[in-house]
Amino acid sequence: MEGSLVDSAAASLCATTEARRRTGRSGPRFLSCSCSSRDEPVTRAWASYSRVSRMPRAVRLVARIKGWNGNGHRWTTALEDSSVLEAREDEYGGMVVDADRLPSDMAAFARSLSASLSYWKLVGKKGVWLKLPLDRSEYIPLAVKEGFRYHHAEESYLMLTYWIPDEPCLLPANASHQVGVGGFVINDQMEVLVVQEKYSASALVGVWKLPTGFIHASEEIFTGAVREVKEETGINSEFVELIAFRHAHNVAFQKSDLFFICMLRPLPGDIKIDEVEIQAAKWMPLAEFIEQPFIQDDHMFKKIADICMQRLRERYCGLTAHSVISKFDGGTSTLYHNVAGPEPGG
Template sequence: MQRSLSRLSPLRVANNLFLPLRLLPPRHGSAALSLARRIPLQFGIQARPRAAVRRAAVGSMSRPVDSASPAAEAVAAAVEDKVRLFSSVEDHYGGVIVEMKEAMDSATFVSMLRASISHWREQGKRGVWIKLPIELVNLVEAAVAEGFWYHHAEPKYLMLVYWIPQSAHTIPANATHRVGVGVVVMNEKDEVLVVQEKTGIFRGTGVWKFPTGVVDEGEDICAAAVREVKEETGIDAEFVEVLGFRQSHQSFFQKSDLFFVCLLRPLSFDIQKQDVEIEAAQWMPFEEYAAQPFCQKNELVKYIIEMCSAKKKGKYSGFTPVLTSSFTEQKNYLYLDRTGISGSGSK
C-alpha cells in the first residue's frame, strides 16, 4: 500500500487526498501521514497550524473521530495542506487587516474566513479588518452572516470589521466629524467678498454670504479656505488666521460638524464667479453686509461680524497656523494666538 501511494503524482494526490485517506485502515495511518506531509506547497496554499486544523477536520466529519488516532492525524495533515488562509498584516492594536483582491465565490470565501479566524484566535489576535473593494461586493452578505459589521465606506471599497475575543469590542468608531470653512476676505477699503448661492438653504433668498465649503481629505484648513475662495470667485488670497470655530452635532447624516471661520487677505480683485454653484459675487462694504436682516437675526453671523469689527480695530487676535511636528516626523499646522508667543517651539 505504501509503495502504491508513493507512485502517485503530487498534483494528483493534492486533488484526491481526502477520499483515500478516509478509507485507509488505521494500520496505514502513519504512511498516509508521511505522504500528506510530503505534498509540495508550491500551489499557492498557506498552511494552517496543525492544532487548529485538527479541530476543524474532526469537527467537520459526519461521524465522531478520535483525534488521537492515526487516521485522524492523516486527515488533519491533509486538511492542513489543502486549506488556505487569508494574507494579512498586523495593525497597531493587536488586530489584523485583510485587503481582498482575489475574486471568489461565497462558499470559498466563508471557508477561508472561518479557517483564518480560527488561526488568528490561536495567535491571540483581536480585531479583524477586511477591506472589500467594490468589485467584490458579492462577498458582503457572506461576511455579515459570519459576524462582521460595516465600519466605513469610501467610493471604491467597504471596510468590514470583526471582534474575536468574547468581550466587549474596543474597535474605534468611524470618523465622527465633517470639517467646513467660512471665509472672510477683506480688502483695504473695508469691503468683504460675498456671494449668492444657486443651491443650498440660501438659494433664491437674496442673502449675501461669505464663501463656504468643506475641507477635503488630507487638506489643511488654511489651504481649504484659499481653495474655496478661488473656486467660487476666482480671487487669489493668502491665509491670515482662524477667527474662531463652531462645533455642532447631528448635522450631515448624523455626523458632527466643525466649522472654522477664517480671515484671508486678497491678492487679486477681479471676480470671476463659478457658474455651477454661484449666482452672483461682489465686493460689498462691510457695514452693508452686516446690515442685512439675515445677519442681524442669526446669532452665529452676529458673532462673526463682531469678531471682524474688533479685528479691524486691532482689538482681536485669532489663531495663525504654525507648521510643526508632534509624535512623528510628519509636519502639521498648529493654530494659535501668536501674541506674546516667541515661537521658540518651532524650527
C-alpha cells in the same frame, strides 16, 4: 496557548499514526508527522481529538503558514483548500486584510475568510478590518454571515470589522464629524468678498454670504478655505488667521459638524464665479454686509461679524497655523495658536 494546543494536537496525531500503522488502517493522506517510523496516512478525523476538537483548521494553519517545530515534531501539509487571507498586523494587535489580494471567486473567499478567523483566533489577534472594493461587493453577504459588521462606506469600497475577543469591542467607531470652512476675505478698501448661492434654503435666498464649503480628505483647514474662495469666486487669497469655529451636532446623517472661519487676504485678480453653484459674487462694504437683516437676526453670524470687526481693530487675535512634528504619530501636522507679543517694556 498556541504551543500547548499544537503540542496536544501533535501528540494525538502521533498516537493515531502509530495505531494505524499497527492495525493497517489507512485513510486519505494529507499530513505526515516526522516522529513516525514511516510516512503513514492520517485521516481528517480531527474532531475526535479531545483537546483540539474545536480548532482543527487553525492548528493545521499554524503548520501551513508558519511551519512548526516543537518536541521534535514538524508537520507539513499538502492541502490547498484553506489559506489565510493576505493581511498585515496593525499596532493594536489587529489584522488589516489586503483588499488588493482577495481570492478571485466567492467560494475561495468564503473558505479563506473562515480559515483566517480560525487562525487569528488561535494566535490571539483582536480586531479584523476587511475592506471590500466595489467590484467585490458580492463578498459582503459572506462576510456578514461570518459575523462581520459594517463600519463605514466610501464611493469605492465598504469597510467591515470583526472583533475576536469575548470582551467589549475596542475598535474605533466611524468618523463622527464633517468639517466645513468659510473665508472672510477683506481688502484694503474694507470690502468683503460675498456670494449668493444658486441652491440654498429659503431663508438664504437673496442673502450675500461668505464663500463656504467642505474640506477634502487630508486637506488643511486654511488650505480648504483658500481653495473654496478660489473655486466659488475666482479670487486667489492668502491665509491670515483662524478667527473662530462653530461646533454643532446631529447635522447631516446625524454627524457632528465643525465650521471654521478663516480671515484671508485677497491677491490681485478679477471675480469669476463658479456658474454651477454660485449665482453672483461681488465686493461689498463691510458695514453693508454686517447690516443685512439675515446677519443681524442670526446670533451666530452676528457674533462672527463682530469678531471680525474686532480683529480689524486689533482688539482680537486669532490663531495662526504652524507646522509641527509630534512623537505621538511621527508625522507633520498643523497646530493653530496665538503668537505671543513682546513683553511689556521689552
